[in-house]
Amino acid sequence: MTGWLCIAGLGPGSEALVTPEVRDALAEATDVLGYIPYVARVAPRAGLTLHPSDNREELDRARSALALAAAGGRVVVVSSGDPGVFAMASAVFEVMEGRADWQSLDVRVLPGITAMLAAAARAGAPLGHDFCALNLSDNLKPWALIEKRLRAAVGADMAMAFYNPRSASRPxxxxxxxxxxxxxxxxxRLLLFARAVSTPREHLICVSLSEARADMADMGTLVIVGSSTTRRVGRFVYTPRSVPGAGS
Amino acid sequence: MTGWLCIAGLGPGSEALVTPEVRDALAEATDVLGYIPYVARVAPRAGLTLHPSDNREELDRARSALALAAAGGRVVVVSSGDPGVFAMASAVFEVMEGRADWQSLDVRVLPGITAMLAAAARAGAPLGHDFCALNLSDNLKPWALIEKRLRAAVGADMAMAFYNPRSASRPxxxxxxxxxxxxxxxxxRLLLFARAVSTPREHLICVSLSEARADMADMGTLVIVGSSTTRRVGRFVYTPRSVPGAGS
Incomplete structure (x- = not known):
């Protein structure tokens, strides 16, 4: 029996945003692992074992997934959004690094609609020009580095998307x-706060920096900060493709 | 007759990466507009008019699409990848800005798998930590700004994804x-050059900066530059989630 491991992105919430590739991998899986609310999105069926686990157990989960695939399982690790953006794919490769025998396994990353692109689409096109994606959690990096990246992005006038902006433990x-x-x-400057995009609990608000308050975000909010050119048109917000001085 | 306009992302190429939301919009459309090779991905059928147009005609295409929707059409503008990332969504809002009567139309952006996330997934997880997305074309912005953003991203040690890295007219x-x-x-430093990801013509190569040559890229290549921590594990390349000094 030849096992495999797919690290798959479920997108932001709606089934209409799950790619056929991910749906097909889930249909063939013997085991699905992931954070509890993401595994809850996978329908139980005969022949499929669900392995929900808590947040902050990423490395243990990655290790279990690789071990199951090595034993012949057809294994899917689910992330919300895209698994390669602040999610499970890096955790799997981190574990694989220490285990040469796992490096020849059939491992694939299946992309998904990441939160910033789902939120941007709902709002208009705030990421329509150069932008960066920053994880504001300082669990795995020093705050000084976060601030350095933030100041660099502002200084170069990029739009910004913030993942994990505000945890209960470090607001x-x-x-x-x-x-x-x-x-x-x-x-x-325009800021967009987006939650649960594409689900019945979807909530988006666009405010100016002068109106923004820290309690508009929690760990589940995706925040987009426009560049200096980002503006409103009707009920939408977008960043123009051009910057004055083009061709010079 | 109530018209609508969807600006939809077809993903990088494979039908397995087109979301059900986009597939459903295409099934209901009366008109599909877009750059010739993207419209060629939509199957002709009775009741559907295809409007392929050349590159660099984005604003004319956006104007035609809004006019068709205002006249009652069910209109889809197709982009490859995600329409909000260096694609048609911003062009539509730019046109809408000058036409208040078009701002109340039913306009939606349907996200897709953008090239950098498809390429990253195929290679492993090179965008697994903070990163930025830069359009290297200077058609619509001055080169000095591109270089400023590039230096800011390197200075803050972000990984980078480059769209439109190298045009025939300005190599x-x-x-x-x-x-x-x-x-x-x-x-x-690791660089990934990716072309036509998820299609039969897919080609990926990962090289060190000392091995990189400009002719490894053309306008259709997606280039990813790792951060200082990006490394290989087996046949994969990934950026670890942690940076030394976390919690300090």
Whole structure:
């Protein structure tokens, strides 16, 4: 029996945003592993074992998944959004690094619609020009590096998408982020706070920096900060493709 | 008759990466507009008019699409990848900005798997930590701004994805990009060149900066430059989730 492992992205929530590739992998799987609410999106069936686990158990989950595939299982690790963006794919390769025997396994990453692109689409096109994606959690990197990246992105006038902006255990990080923005950007700069995009609980709000408050975000919010050119048109918000001085 | 306009992402090429949401919009459409090779991906059928157009006609195409929707058409503008990432969504909002009567139309952006996430998934997880997406074309912005953003991203040690790295009409831009990287990054820095991901013509190559040459890219290549921590594991390349000094 030849096993395989797919690290698959379920997209932001709606089944209409799950790719056929991911749906097919789930249909063939013997084992599905992931954070509890993501595994809950997979329908139980005969021949399929669901392995939900808690957050912050990424490396244990990756190890279990690789071991199951090595034993001949058809294994899917599910992430929300895209598995390669602040999700399970890196955790799997991190574990694989220490186990040469697992490096020849049939492992594939199946992309998904990541939260920033789902939120951007719902709002208009705020990421329609150069942008960066920053994880604001300082669980796995020092705060000084987060602030350095934030200041670099603002200085180069990129739009920004923030993942994990505000955890219950360290809410001051997002307040510090807003303070850096207030210090470096004009008060009219547009911010988008998006939650549960594509689900019945979807909530989006677009405000200027002068109106933004830290409690508009929690760990499940995706925050987009526009560049200096990002603006509203009707009920939408978008970043133009051109910057003055083109061709010079 | 109530018209609508969807700006839809077809993903990188494979039908297995087209979301059900986009497939359903195409099934209901009366008109599909887009760049010739993207419209060619939509099967002709009775009741559907295909409107292929040339590259660099984005604003005319956006205007035609909004006019067709205003006249009651069920209109889909197709982009490859995600329409909100260096694609048609911003062009539509740009046109809408000058036409208040079009701002109340039923307009939706349907996200897709953008090229950088498809390429990253195929290679492993090179965008598994903070990263930015830069369009290297200077058709719509000055080269000085591109170089400023490039230097900011390198200075803050983000991974980078480059769209439109090298046009036939201005091949020197990507050579300049490589020169900036050679000046600012270690020679072992990893670069991924990806073309036609998920299609039969898929081609990926991962090289160190010291091995990279400008002719490895053309306008259809997606280039990913790792951060200083990006590394190989077996046949994969990934960026670890952690950076030394976390929690400090």
């Amino acid at each position: 001051q990080g997002f307040e510090q982020t807003l303070n850096v923005l207030r210090e470096t950007c004009e008060p009219e | 020197q831009g990507f050579e300049q990009t490589l020169n900036v990287l050679r000046e600012t990054c270690e020679p072992e």
